[in-house]
Amino acid sequence: MATTRTAASGTTRRILIGVGGGIAAYKVCSVIRHFTEAGHDVRVVPTEAALRFVGAATFEALTGNPVSTDVFDDVDQVAHVRLGQGADLVIVAPATADLMARAAAGRADDLLTASLLTVRCPVLFVPAMHTEMWEHPATQANVTTLRTHGSTVMVPASGRLTGTDSGRGRLPDPQEIAMIGELLLERPDALPHDLAGVRVVISAGGTREPLDPVRFLGNHSSGKQGFALARAAAQRGAIVTVVAGSTADPGDPAGVGIVRVSDAQHLAEEMTKRAAEADVVIMAAAVADFRPVAFAESKIKKSDTGPAPIELTTNPDILRGLVTDREAGRIPPETVIVGFAAETGDETGGVLDHGRAKLRRKGCDLLVVNAVGDGKAFGTEDNTGWLLSATGTETALPLGSKTLMSSRILDEVRALVPGSDDVA
Template sequence: MHVIVGVGGGIAAYKVCSVIRHFTEAGHDVRVMPTRSALNFVGAATFEALSGNPVTTEVFDDVDEVAHVALGRQADLVVIAPATADLMARAAAGRADDLLTASLLTARCPVMFVPAMHTEMWEHPATVANVATLRAHGSTVLTPASGRLTGADTGAGRLPEPTEIGLLGDLLLTRPEALPYDLAGVRVLISAGGTREALDPVRYLGNHSSGKQGYALARVAAQRGAAVTLVSGAVSEPGAPAAVDIVHVDSAVELSREMTARAADSDVIIMAAAVADFRPVGVADAKIKKGAEGPAPIELTTNPDILAGLVRARGADEIGASTVIVGFAAETGDADAGVLDHGRAKLRRKGCDLLVVNAVGEGRAFGTADNAGWLLHADGTETGLPYGSKTLMASRILDEVAALVPDR
């Protein structure tokens, strides 16, 4: 596919080199279109070496080829990072005073702006209005991360990590309608990852969950406008998605406490964590030593059923009656029933609005980049979730969630 990477004149331009590599290594034909200011931060030679294509900033280069029309028309995706306040202002106004902005007017593919600027610039009414205009024109404008900015400043306006930009770009290449800004004002609480049940100061009981699906849900929900809180157990993900508040926990009891405490302030609750069913009755104060007589038996007790507890509390003072609750079921078939049969039974027991059913084992679901399954509705409707990236699955799940959220 043909991908245009537009680069604005901000200090974060150096990070875009990793974004370019992401798309070229995926086999896409990448054309880099920097603004004139961007070349003050990263030279054209770097962009040419990474993309394998010539780089120019001017409409009047290669006039005979009418490059801005040809490149814009053939593009399957345009990613603009960093999208500076000035660049977004020019794009919102329909300016065409360089090759990038001129190409934007001819592009009919998904266009994703990735803002990066100081917090005051991001929050300025002019920028807010320009972002709204770009979204109204059909573009995706990501919400930036919060963190260290230029110098000692910290706040909203940091460029999301290149890996995250690449994942969201891949999503739009696969499913152009995957990031509508339709969850603005919705408060979403998501759990992710596995729990660790301590045996002693060294060892624990755990599972193979990587947290990738829960993190993908948080990432996509935030970029669809939701205010997202992610309660994260043990994961293999490197850091929190952009524009997501994260709370770290270890055990199922801690996860239950944090989810329960935040449930009343949530419009949507998604229990994507792989919660251990059992925990040791007692935790040794010191490391359990290996004895000649072999290991001592470990007595277990049952962990709280967090999903069922949240459903039971719905409609009471703790959780609003209209709160949408989504559960996950990682299942294996057995002699009694198949994966989907076990999922249907779990939906009946739990009473949630939606249940995502995954077949696990044999390299499926846990720890993988891709996933497949079924989405079971409380009314008996069943929707297949075709095999694809976990980011793609997250977008499909959130489509169904958005349809259940009451009008705001």
């Protein structure tokens, strides 16, 4: 699991985790552990079917709280009302087709569904079922209803399902569920389903410029910010493709297509090709400015006279190239282009000064400016910076998780995308 953090306020939050009756129920134990280790008060409310997969003793041991499924348990405490009323976040995982149908219909036939009717906090449903069940019109109608009621319904992952089946409907990785849950604790309105059908292409990670068969020139980029943008965009309904270089992110975001590249030239080719059919292009990758002129076919050996000089040449400016393609009509004129600038201050100006100058040079619509160095930005869980626009506005991005920063960036992107109405 990723490094845990207590809620932004520094106070203990009350997390209600509803567990549905699916084989993926065992994975939810990792989500429970994430929130308990972060110092939160976690209560688990399983369905009767869930207890056939994971016993109540497991949930009680992980949380230190009792487990119940029946509205007639703890009647004097009015548990079916108090649990929901007192929650700061509700996560329902795995959200089976049956459980989502009952929740969408407003049923209250067990402790979990009754509690869902009393909550006024963010509710996160995490579907897990076979592909045919997920794609069935009835399930999709229930998903739409839940979103209309204000709940967030995660996009399921693709992969191995029960038995020999594979496809869309797999429970997302527990770490990703926890990330989305933490985001909703930080910012309850972070994931409106307002990018449905919007085609988003994001570059992420660093590039590796080969020197010889075992060495390369690279940088410290982990790809975490690019993947966080992809994760948030997918959960807001976008059709997301990530062109990923060297990354340290532990897992691919659910519902996101991944294209792997290595060096800057390969990244430029993929981004140029995919941008032609995108509504939004976000260049979050840390692209090496230079590459070796020559590639040594065999490992460069040590020498008593010291290393031979390495001649470098300049890599293509991918962001500026995308803007040029848009100006020339090779990319639709309404395509929104977002850049990132990792900057340090020097004798000529501060981080923000260099960011403003870069925005003018690149010609993109938005530019995210990060201060780097001394443990900032690269490889960290948190990020901060500024969002500059071509119209002259400058918005501070306060320190927070990279997923939180992504949600704020996407708010500004959404405002620039033409014709993308709010749809569930």
